[in-house]
Structure formats: C-alpha cells, structure tokens
Amino acid sequence: MKLSNQTMLMSYFGRILLVLMPILLLSASLVHAQEQEVPRISDAEELFQRAVAQFEEGQYEESKLLFERIYASFPLHQRTTASMAMHAKAAFRAGAYEEADAVAAELLDSYGHSRYAADMQQLRSLVADHQGAEAADPDPVRLGIALALEGEQSLLAQELFNGIRLAVEEENGAVDLDQLMAAFEGDVEDVAFLRPLEEDRRPVRMMFEETSDANGGVRAAVERLIERGVDVIIGPVYSEDALEAGRVAEQHDTVLIAPMATQDAVSDGRRYVFQANPSVATRGRAMARFAANSLNLKGTGVLAQANSELSTVMAEGFIAEAERQGMHVPFYYSVETASDWADWTDDVKADSLKQVAGEDSDKAFDSVYMPFSGTGVSRDVRHALGALDRAGISVRALGNAEWHDNIPLSEARSFEAVYSNDFWVEDNSPEVRTFVTRYNLLANEAPDRLSFVGYDLVRFLLHVMENGDSGELAEDVRNASRFEGLGMRFDFQGEMINQALFFHSVHLGGVRLLR
Numbered sequence: 001m002k003l004s005n006q007t008m009l010m011s012y013f014g015r016i017l018l019v020l021m022p023i024l025l026l027s028a029s030l031v032h033a034q035e036q037e038v039p040r041i042s043d044a045e046e047l048f049q050r051a052v053a054q055f056e057e058g059q060y061e062e063s064k065l066l067f068e069r070i071y072a073s074f075p076l077h078q079r080t081t082a083s084m085a086m087h088a089k090a091a092f093r094a095g096a097y098e099e100a101d102a103v104a105a106e107l108l109d110s111y112g113h114s115r116y117a118a119d120m121q122q123l124r125s126l127v128a129d130h131q132g133a134e135a136a137d138p139d140p141v142r143l144g145i146a147l148a149l150e151g152e153q154s155l156l157a158q159e160l161f162n163g164i165r166l167a168v169e170e171e172n173g174a175v176d177l178d179q180l181m182a183a184f185e186g187d188v189e190d191v192a193f194l195r196p197l198e199e200d201r202r203p204v205r206m207m208f209e210e211t212s213d214a215n216g217g218v219r220a221a222v223e224r225l226i227e228r229g230v231d232v233i234i235g236p237v238y239s240e241d242a243l244e245a246g247r248v249a250e251q252h253d254t255v256l257i258a259p260m261a262t263q264d265a266v267s268d269g270r271r272y273v274f275q276a277n278p279s280v281a282t283r284g285r286a287m288a289r290f291a292a293n294s295l296n297l298k299g300t301g302v303l304a305q306a307n308s309e310l311s312t313v314m315a316e317g318f319i320a321e322a323e324r325q326g327m328h329v330p331f332y333y334s335v336e337t338a339s340d341w342a343d344w345t346d347d348v349k350a351d352s353l354k355q356v357a358g359e360d361s362d363k364a365f366d367s368v369y370m371p372f373s374g375t376g377v378s379r380d381v382r383h384a385l386g387a388l389d390r391a392g393i394s395v396r397a398l399g400n401a402e403w404h405d406n407i408p409l410s411e412a413r414s415f416e417a418v419y420s421n422d423f424w425v426e427d428n429s430p431e432v433r434t435f436v437t438r439y440n441l442l443a444n445e446a447p448d449r450l451s452f453v454g455y456d457l458v459r460f461l462l463h464v465m466e467n468g469d470s471g472e473l474a475e476d477v478r479n480a481s482r483f484e485g486l487g488m489r490f491d492f493q494g495e496m497i498n499q500a501l502f503f504h505s506v507h508l509g510g511v512r513l514l515r
Contacts, residue, residue, distance in 0.1 A: 041077040044070050048079045055090055058442065061161065061208045062149045064090035064099075065215070081107060085116040088123055095206050101127040140205040141465060143168065143458070144230030146221045146245055147237065150212045156237050156450055160259060161208075163447065163454025164234065166438050168204045171462055175438070183437050204462065211236050211245075222248040222256070232257065232461055232473060234454075239263040246273035255473045257461070259453050267496035272474050275497045276457050276490065278422050280310055283400060284317025284371060286501045287420045291367060291398060292325035294503070294515065295418065299328035299365035300398065303344065303384055305372055306334040314371035314400060330365050338376055341383035345391040367396040377406045385411045404504065404511075412506040418514065421502040423449055425487045432486050449487065456485025 051066035067087035071080045084107040091100035104120040104127075111117070145164060147157035169175055207228050209221035218236060222245045225233055233249060233256040236242055242258035243266055249256035250270045257274045258266050264281055267273045278286065291297045300322055304315035312334070319329050331348050335341060368388065372380045385397060389411075397412060399419035407417065425432055435455060439447040460483045468476025482491035482500055489500035503514045 038076060038078050038080075041074050041079075044074045044077050044079050044083075048083060051083070051086065051090075055086060055093075059158070060090045060094035061210070062154075062158070064094060064096070065149065065210055068103075069214075081111045081114040081116055084111075085114075085119060088120060092123060092126065094208060096208065097127050140203045141462065142228070142230045143204055143206050143461075144225035144228070144233035145206060145208045146211050146218065146225060146233055146235035147208075148211045148241070150210075150214065153237055157235075159448055159450040160235075160237065160454040162439065162443055163451040163456075164206070164458050165454075166435065166442065167455045167458035167462075168206055171201075171204050171458070179441060180434065180437065183441065202465075204458075211241060218244045219248050221245075226252045226254050230254070231465070234259060234457060234461075237450075239266055242266045242273075242275075246270060249273055255477065257457065257477075259457055260450070264497065270496060273496065274474075274477055274492065276453070276460075276488070278498050278501060280313040281317035282497050282499060283420060283422065283501065284314035284319075285321035286499060287314075287369065287371075287398060287400070288318045288321035288325060288327070290418075290420065290501075290503055290515075291369070292322065292327050295367075295396070297327065297367045297396065299330055300367045300369050301330055301348075301365050301395075302332045303368060303370045304332070304334040305374070305380065306336050308373045310373040311371050314373075315369070318369050318371065328365065338380055338383065341380055342387060344384065345387045345393070365395060367398055369398040371400040373400075373402055377402045378408060381406075382408045382411055385415055388415070407506070409506055409510065413508065417506040419504055421504055423452070423487050424502045424504075424513070425452065429486075435486055452485070452487035456488045456490075459483075459485060460490045 054063035067083045070083035088103040211221040239261040242261040305311040397415035397417040401421045403419040491500035
C-alpha cells in the first residue's frame with residue numbers, strides 16, 4: 001500500500017516522540033555524571049544548566065549553540081559527551097538534520113562506549129527516516145534565518161524567531177488543534193481558518209545560522225545559508241547587520257528580506273535585498289502621497305524636531321514627495337528644544353500663516369505635517385497644535401506612527417488629525433486571538449511587535465511563492481499585490497522597500513482606521 005506524503009510524515013513524527021523520550025528524560029535530570037576521573041569544570045556545568053533550560057523551553061537553536069560551546073571550548077570534562085548528545089538532539093529538533101547526524105556520528109566515533117551511544121544510533125536512524133520522508137516530497141521551501149542569539153540582540157531575535165516558527169508550524173499543518181481548542185474552551189471559530197498540510201503544498205524547512213562574532217559574524221552566517229541552498233533569507237534585525245548581510249546575498253543572487261531595518265541604504269541599488277519595514281524616509285513619502293491623493297490636500301507646512309534624525313529624515317522625505325505630487329510646501333520649520341513649540345508660529349513669516357486653503361498662492365496651505373519622535377511626542381504635539389490654535393489657524397494636522405497612543409485626542413480632533421502607522425493589530429480578529437494564544441502556549445508570554453513581524457513576513461513570503469508567476473522570487477516580491485498580515489501590510493509597489501502603511505484619523509469616538 002502506498003502511503004501519502006502526509007501519512008508518512010505523521011508516522012515519522014510519531015516515532016520521533018517515542019524514540020527521543022529517553023534522551024529528554026536524561027536532559028531533564030541533567031544526565032548522570034561521567035567517569036569520576038574525568039574532571040568537573042564549573043563553567044561548563046553552568047553553561048550546561050543554561051542549555052538544558054533553553055532546550056526544555058523549546059529554544060532549540062539557542063540550546064544547540066550552547067551545547068556545542070560546552071564540549072568544544074573546554075578540555076574533556078564530565079559534561080562532554082552529554083553536551084554532544086544534547087547538541088545532536090537540539091539540532092534535530094531545530095530541523096538541522098545534517099548537523100544532528102554529524103554530531104551523533106562524531107560522538108559515536110570518539111566516545112563509542114558512552115552511555116549515549118544507543119541514543120545516538122537511534123537518532124541517526126531518525127535522520128535517515130527523515131531523509132526518506134523528504135524524498136517523498138523532495139522540494140520543501142528552504143527558509144533561511146540569520147539572527148544573533150547572543151548579546152543585546154538575543155531577546156529581539158528570539159521574539160522574531162518565535163513568530164517565524166509559529167507561521168512555519170501553521171503552514172506545515174503542525175498546529176496542535178486539541179491544545180488550541182482547550183485554550184479556547186471549544187470555540188471552533190477561532191481556529192477554523194487553520195488548514196492541514198495539503199498534498200500539493202510544499203512543506204517549509206527552517207534553516208538557521210547564528211550571526212554572532214563567535215560563529216564568524218553576519219557574512220559567514222549568510223554564506224553558510226546560501227551554501228545550504230536556501231530559497232530566501234530572513235534577517236538580520238538591525239540595519240548595520242542587514243547592510244553586511246545584503247552585500248553577500250546580492251553577490252549570490254539570493255533574496256534576503258531585512259525584517260526591521262529602517263535605513264534606505266540596506267536595499268539601495270540592489271535587486272535581491274528587500275526591507276519589510278518601511279524606511280524612515282519612505283514613511284514621510286507615503287504620508288505625502290496619502291495627503292495629496294486621498295485627502296486632496298494642496299499645501300502642507302512641515303514642522304520637525306531639529307535634534308531628532310528620525311523627525312528630520314521623515315520631514316525631508318515628505319517634502320520631496322509632496323513637491324513631486326504637485327503640493328506646495330510654504331514652510332519647513334524645526335526647533336531645538338521642546339519649549340520652542342509653544343511659540344513657533346511667531347517665528348514663521350506672518351504672510352505664510354495667513355495664506356490658507358482656497359487662496360491662489362504658493363504660500364497657501366491647508367495642513368501641517370509634524371513627524372515627531374521620542375519620549376516627548378505627546379507634549380510636542382500639544383504645544384505645536386496649541387500655537388496654531390492661539391494663532392487662529394484652522395488646518396488639518398498630519399502625523400506619524402509615534403502619534404499612535406501618544407497624542408492628546410482632544411487637540412488632535414479639533415485639527416482633524418490624520419497619521420500614518422507602520423504597525424497595527426486588530427485585537428478582536430480570530431486570527432489575532434489564535435496567534436496570541438499560540439504564542440502564549442509557546443513562550444508563556446504575550447507576543448510583541450517583532451513576534452507579529454516574524455509571523456507576517458513568513459506568511460507573506462509563502463503567499464508570494466505560491467501565487468507568483470514570474471519564476472523569479474525577487475520579481476514576484478517586488479510586484480506582489482498588497483498583503484494584509486496581522487500587524488503589518490506588505491506592498492513593495494515595484495520597489496525594494498515596503499511601501500504599505502496604515503492611516504488613522506482622530507474623531508469624536510477616538511481613533512479609527514482610514515485605510
């Protein structure tokens with residue numbers, strides 16, 4: 001009888017649980033001490049405790065790197081073979097099957113009489129079974145992930161990776177529906193959109209490389225992923241690392257998407273390097289297009305914080321695009337300190353402020369754009385709008401993402417405020433409720449922005465791979481129709497930087513989504 005691919009995979013994963021249980025029990029009790037004549041190294045013991053804790057929390061990528069350090073960085077000690085065995089197991093759980101097989105083989109070759117030899121032989125058998133299961137479906141999506149799991153980026157990378165992992169599990173039909181139904185107390189609506197792995201859908205295989213200096217840095221990590229034949233790479237988090245990663249990916253014609261980079265230089269002049277997060281300048285340009293084409297505004301003055309690079313770059317992006325759209329920009333004014341906002345109208349030419357909408361003048365304006373940033377956003381917006389109110393000037397106020405949850409609603413409402421936003425979650429949707437519950441079950445905490453970004457980005461990429469028709473992923477990403485994620489929108493509009501934003505308005509009932 002010929003089994004379906006899904007049946008083979010289910011049988012295979014069922015065997016994993018049974019065969020690997022003895023190793024799990026060993027890890028939970030920190031395994032038995034090795035021969036007494038082998039020295040005990042306190043630093044290795046401490047690292048082993050940390051690695052086991054990570055493993056038991058499901059952080060397999062992090063734990064396998066730590067287990068490797070334990071046996072590679074110290075002379076023979078009481079945790080050498082235990083850490084090798086756990087490295088092999090963590091690698092297997094992380095989907096790094098070749099690595100798991102290599103480590104198991106090394107342990108058997110170097111320590112053939114180890115108490116873990118039988119476990120490693122079983123693990124190698126599972127790897128062979130996995131390769132046979134993959135042979136039944138030999139074309140998985142190879143999703144490369146390049147993140148730093150040590151140092152200051154580790155927390156951000158873990159949150160992003162958790163979101164990626166949940167999207168991959170969902171795509172592979174590996175969501176524990178019984179667990180979800182229990183969490184939702186039987187509410188079928190919240191999980192009805194989840195679909196099982198279908199016969200004609202490619203499974204997704206995560207291929208992870210760590211970007212820390214201890215592992216050769218960003219360039220080496222990306223090169224290793226390319227050598228492993230990935231279809232696309234997600235990461236790194238920061239613009240500086242994404243610049244380096246992008247150089248390597250571009251040289252090898254490999255699509256790389258930086259999830260959070262905000263510097264235009266990351267993708268400037270490249271064909272294969274994309275930015276999922278709209279750059280700072282892109283946000284200003286997008287607001288100008290919305291003001292001209294959706295709000296039908298004709299002239300906009302611009303206010304910026306002189307001591308904020310984010311504010312200045314957004315303002316400059318807005319001005320360039322506004323003029324390209326045929327709008328007037330009668331003034332661009334910036335201040336050094338917060339107190340200056342209270343009387344900024346005194347410093348702008350009187351004739352500029354007197355010219356309002358409807359007058360035929362290059363100085364006429366019907367709105368003011370205020371891309372403010374930092375901890376004092378609410379204060380600065382209040383003072384800037386207060387100065388307009390005292391001057392008797394009634395125009396529309398335009399803002400940016402940092403206005404969300406920070407602006408004084410009463411003042412903003414009187415100026416019919418509209419602001420752009422690069423991240424927004426509809427809390428009451430079934431998809432969001434399901435994601436939040438699954439994330440809580442995984443990490444025992446609520447998801448943050450990066451968790452949503454990782455999830456949305458994987459879903460967008462898989463959507464493009466499934467529906468693109470050019471035969472070239474980079475081209476399909478550039479020209480894909482707008483995709484709505486749980487917290488992000490993706491629409492590159494032929495560019496290398498995501499152009500999609502949300503736009504909110506302030507009205508009597510509070511804040512609402514305009515588009």
